[in-house]
């Protein structure tokens with residue numbers, strides 16, 4: 001029972017309020033402005049726009065006024081009219097509209113205040129937004145690369161033959177292979193990477209398997225030479241020691 005009463009109450013409210021709102025909306029003429037091409041910021045426009053209006057259901061024609069003077073007249077819903085701000089003086093303007101219904105009644109819209117800006121100014125506005133955005137992106141890219149280099153150095157994990165999803169690269173300076181970072185910036189021909197062996201920054205493409213094999217051989221050979229050099233140094237010292245000993249015993 002309670003539910004039925006609540007339902008009836010809301011039904012009554014709906015019946016009473018809907019026609020009242022409908023009546024209100026019918027009396028009004030509202031101007032809409034759509035941007036087709038150009039710039040639009042709070043109250044400032046530049047470029048190609050389409051003005052339209054809606055109002056009473058029997059609205060027959062709408063006359064638009066710019067600064068109180070005739071602008072355009074349209075007799076077909078939704079009363080669209082396209083214009084370019086470049087055809088009018090730069091500065092503050094006021095749009096308004098007068099609609100005529102089938103019964104001959106007039107409906108008047110509220111005024112819409114807008115500032116027409118020059119093309120140069122609108123580009124300036126766009127640049128004001130875009131330039132810091134680009135600068136921010138560049139800073140992020142540089143920071144990201146630096147961070148990768150630092151963390152890469154700290155872990156110091158270079159495993160021969162293990163290059164990950166971004167593939168391996170061959171350093172153009174020392175000719176040794178190294179893995180490319182997945183998150184490193186892509187710069188058309190390759191990724192910006194720093195060689196973990198010699199520290200050379202370069203834009204490196206993904207190296208072919210053959211190129212990597214060659215570079216790995218070079219790396220191994222170099223590592224062996226390094227080991228041999230260390231060994232021979234140690235060996236020399238030992239031999240020298242022995243020589244000293246024999247000399248000692250000789251004398």
Ligand SMILES: [Zn+2]
Nearest residue numbers: 171174195198
């Ligand atoms: Zn290198």
